Amino acid sequence: MLKDITFGQYVEADSIIHKLDPRIKILLLIAYIVFIFIVNNLFSIAFASVFILAVTILSKVPVKLFAKNIKAILPIIIFTAILNALYVGQGALVIHFWVINIYEGGIYRAVFMSLRIILLIIISALLTYTSTPTALTDAIESLLSPLQYIGLKNAVHIMALMMTIALRFIPTLIEETDKIMSSQKARGASLDSGSFKQKVKALLPVLIPLLSASIRRAYELADAMESRCYNGGEGRVRMKQMTLTLKDYIAIIVSVVFFAALIILNTFAV
Amino acid sequence: MSLLAAENLSFSYNSAAKIKKMAVKDISFSVESGEIIGVIGHTGSGKSTLMQLLNGLLKPESGAVYFEGQNIWDNPKEISKFRFQIGLVFQYPEYQLFEETVYKDIAFAPQNMKLSQEEIDNRVNSALNSVGLNYEFAEKSPFDLSGGEKRRVAIAGILAMHPKVLILDEPTAGLDPKGRATVLNMIRDYKENTGAAIIIVSHSMEDVAALCEKLLVLSNGRAVMFDKTENVFSQYETLINNGLDLPSVAKIFEELHKLGYLKDKMAYTVDDAKKIIVDSIKGGALNA
Numbered sequence: 001m002l003k004d005i006t007f008g009q010y011v012e013a014d015s016i017i018h019k020l021d022p023r024i025k026i027l028l029l030i031a032y033i034v035f036i037f038i039v040n041n042l043f044s045i046a047f048a049s050v051f052i053l054a055v056t057i058l059s060k061v062p063v064k065l066f067a068k069n070i071k072a073i074l075p076i077i078i079f080t081a082i083l084n085a086l087y088v089g090q091g092a093l094v095i096h097f098w099v100i101n102i103y104e105g106g107i108y109r110a111v112f113m114s115l116r117i118i119l120l121i122i123i124s125a126l127l128t129y130t131s132t133p134t135a136l137t138d139a140i141e142s143l144l145s146p147l148q149y150i151g152l153k154n155a156v157h158i159m160a161l162m163m164t165i166a167l168r169f170i171p172t173l174i175e176e177t178d179k180i181m182s183s184q185k186a187r188g189a190s191l192d193s194g195s196f197k198q199k200v201k202a203l204l205p206v207l208i209p210l211l212s213a214s215i216r217r218a219y220e221l222a223d224a225m226e227s228r229c230y231n232g233g234e235g236r237v238r239m240k241q242m243t244l245t246l247k248d249y250i251a252i253i254v255s256v257v258f259f260a261a262l263i264i265l266n267t268f269a270v
Numbered sequence: 271m272s273l274l275a276a277e278n279l280s281f282s283y284n285s286a287a288k289i290k291k292m293a294v295k296d297i298s299f300s301v302e303s304g305e306i307i308g309v310i311g312h313t314g315s316g317k318s319t320l321m322q323l324l325n326g327l328l329k330p331e332s333g334a335v336y337f338e339g340q341n342i343w344d345n346p347k348e349i350s351k352f353r354f355q356i357g358l359v360f361q362y363p364e365y366q367l368f369e370e371t372v373y374k375d376i377a378f379a380p381q382n383m384k385l386s387q388e389e390i391d392n393r394v395n396s397a398l399n400s401v402g403l404n405y406e407f408a409e410k411s412p413f414d415l416s417g418g419e420k421r422r423v424a425i426a427g428i429l430a431m432h433p434k435v436l437i438l439d440e441p442t443a444g445l446d447p448k449g450r451a452t453v454l455n456m457i458r459d460y461k462e463n464t465g466a467a468i469i470i471v472s473h474s475m476e477d478v479a480a481l482c483e484k485l486l487v488l489s490n491g492r493a494v495m496f497d498k499t500e501n502v503f504s505q506y507e508t509l510i511n512n513g514l515d516l517p518s519v520a521k522i523f524e525e526l527h528k529l530g531y532l533k534d535k536m537a538y539t540v541d542d543a544k545k546i547i548v549d550s551i552k553g554g555a556l557n558a
Contacts, residue, residue, distance in 0.1 A: 182327050183366040186358040187427060188350050188382030205378065208368035212413065 009065075009128045016247060017059040022131045022139035024248045028255050032123050035259050036116055042108060044266040045115050051258055052119055061129045069125045070118055077117050081110040137163040142242060154232055165221070173214065180209045271339045272300035273467050274356065274435045278333035279323055293319040295491040296333070301435065306461060306468040308478035308499070311488030312513030317471045318361070320488065321437050324469070325356040337435070354383055357433030361440045363424035364417065372398075372415075372423050373408040379431045397426040400463070401456050418449040425453070429460060436460060437469045442477060454481055475517040479503070479538035487512060503538055519543045 017025075032052075039045055056066060070077075090105030131139070141160030148156060181191060184205045191202050281294040294316045301307055311317050322328040324335055326342050326349045334341045342352040360366065369375035376397050380390040398405060401422040407415075412423055425441065438457065442450040454477060461468050472478050478485060478499070485502040487495040489512035495502050503509070503516055506524070516524070517538050526532050532550060537543035 179360065180366055182322065183358075183360045183363060184378075185327055186325060186353055186360070187366075187379040187431070188354055189378075190350065190382070205366075205368045209366055213365055 009125070010132045011061045011065065011129045013060040013130075015058060015060040015130070016251075017055065017126065018130045019247055020130075020251055021242055021244055021248045022135040023142055023242060024244070024251060025127050025131060026136070026139050026143060028251065029123060029127050031255065031259065033120060035262055036119050036123075039262055039266045041266060042112050042115075044262055045112055045119070047265055048119060048262060049115060052122055056122060056126060059126060059130050061126070065129065066122050066125055069121050073117070073121060077114050080117065081114045084113050085110040133167045134164060137167065138238070138240075138242065154234070157232065157236075169214075169217070172217070173210070176213050177206065177210055180206050180213075272336070273303050273338060274324065275300035275336045276320075276324065276333070277336065279320070279330050279335065280332045281319055281323055281328060281330050283319075292491050294323060294330075297488075297491075297493045298333075299486055299493060299496045301467040301469060303434070303467055304461065304465050305484065306458075306470065306482045308482030308485045309469060309471045309488065310473070310475070310478060310485060310514055315488040315513075316491040317488055318439055319491075321358060321439050321469070321471060324435075324437060325358040326352050327358065350382070354379070354431045355433055356435045356437065357428040357431050359425055359428045359436070359438040359441060361443060363428075364412075364420035366427075367412040367420060367424055370411060371409050372403075372412050375412050375423060376427045376430050379427055383431065393430040393432065394426075397430040400429055400460055401426040402452060418445055418452070421445065421449070421453065422456070425456065432464070433466060434464075435467045435469065437471075439471045440473065441470065442472070442474065450477070457481070475515055476519075476539070479517045479520075480541075487514065489513070500536070500538065504536075 036045070036048060039048065056063070085102050085106040086100065088106040088109045089101070089103050091103045091108070093101060093103055094107060095102040128136075137160050140163070141156055144156045144160075148154075185191065189202060189205055191206070192199075194202065275298075277298050279294055279297045280292065282292045297316075297320060299307075309317050309320065319328065323330050326335070329343060329346075334343065336342070337352055337355060342349065342356075367375050369378065373394055376394045377390050380393045385393070394408070395405065398407060403419065403422055403426070407419070407423070412420060415423065421441075425438075428436070436457070441453050441457065445453060457468055457470065458481065460466060470478065470481060482499055484497065485495070485499050486493060487502060487509070494508065494512055495505065503520055506516060509515060515521075519540055519542075520536065520538050523532065523536055523543070532546065535546050535550070537546050
């Protein structure tokens with residue numbers, strides 16, 4: 001059933017990572033990505049792996065969910081690894097077979113690149129697993145708010161509002177689609193058989209009512225918002241104020257210490 | 271052999287939260303040609319799920335639906351054959367309209383039945399006729415009609431299949447009193463003219479009292495009662511316990527009984543009540 005599709009990846013759990021301010025999580029994510037790209041030896045990346053693994057465990061999100069993410073991009077990881085292994089010609093020759101020569105440096109590079117991609121996936125997933133879509137849009141709005149000083153006064157608010165509404169209506173529209181599909185099937189529509197062209201044509205009886213329903217809902221929502229005196233972002237306050245707490249400062253301090261350690265390791269390790 | 275029979279039907283939705291909730295539990299009942307059956311139950315009692323099981327939109331987990339003695343899921347590839355025989359009008363069916371013209375929309379189901387153009391023509395005309403819309407409507411866009419007219423066009427889209435069993439999920443929801451009366455009369459006429467069986471889901475005790483010979487009462491996915499309308503309404507306690515109620519008229523009669531009037535009389539529709547009260551006044555029974 002369509003209803004079973006879940007949107008967003010939020011996993012409910014009671015962990016310190018879940019409770020962090022989403023703005024801090026987004027900023028830290030960016031910093032982690034930058035540092036993972038800066039480091040360039042296997043030692044540092046191994047150290048980063050251990051640290052990020054610890055954070056992952058701290059988040060109480062089931063490890064198999066991360067495994068699923070990694071599995072999804074496994075072809076890219078393998079492709080990158082093979083490419084690196086083949087093209088880096090440093091160090092001793094390890095494998096020689098027909099025209100293929102793989103050197104020590106190549107293997108080293110392949111492992112390094114694979115780890116780097118896997119870490120990127122894990123920390124990005126960590127953000128979406130531990131923050132609700134609404135929290136993320138609120139955070140983005142808040143982070144982009146300085147843009148109002150360069151003439152984009154309402155734009156940030158409107159963008160964030162659009163994102164929130166879109167996220168809010170995905171489950172509603174899925175339910176609506178389900179209902180329309182059922183009623184067309186009751187009139188004998190065959191939605192899942194026939195050639196590609198037939199299938200596309202068979203979708204029209206679903207798409208047209210869905211489109212008209214969406215437009216109707218948009219009007220209704222606009223009326224409902226106006227009748228509650230909505231008039232844009234200016235002067236609006238939030239029910240849930242985002243404030244930095246001790247947890248957030250600790251997260252920042254721990255991360256900064258980690259970054260420093262990473263840089264030291266990267267500079268002095270051989 | 272019944273026209274349509276449900277035997278020990280059970281069904282549950284697998285929600286994303288992995289909590290298995292039985293929507294329909296072990297329901298059995300049957301419908302004969304020419305009968306009108308009302309299905310009543312509180313919100314979430316499994317009415318809509320049961321309706322979708324009956325016409326093969328959902329496949330039962332256990333139990334079976336028999337149409338003219340044949341299990342509708344015997345050959346899953348032929349399921350649409352049964353969907354044409356067991357017409358299902360969803361709640362707010364006007365939201366399924368999609369074609370450019372009323373004619374094309376009503377013709378959607380007959381076309382899926384692979385009927386000849388001539389037969390499609392006939393069916394669209396007779397369907398328009400049975401919902402009380404004249405042929406001028408055929409070339410209009412369904413999106414230009416009023417709410418009540420849209421509802422009638424959508425019902426016509428199902429009637430054009432000439433179903434032997436017509437199932438309607440809350441056909442009068444959101445209509446004004448005149449619209450309600452029109453739709454209920456349409457349903458009654460369809461039964462009179464074709465001898466079809468009608469199953470009607472409703473929250474309105476007045477509607478089912480006026481229309482249905484038998485009632486199926488659902489609560490938490492189970493069939494609590496399946497009996498003649500007056501027998502069901504005589505079980506006042508059971509109805510209240512399952513989140514339902516009596517028609518307003520019947521409640522007035524209950525009060526009259528308490529006051530010692532019309533002890534041996536009962537009415538569930540306004541028309542019956544009017545007759546009883548007028549007769550009693552004429553007969554002097556209501557003079558204190």
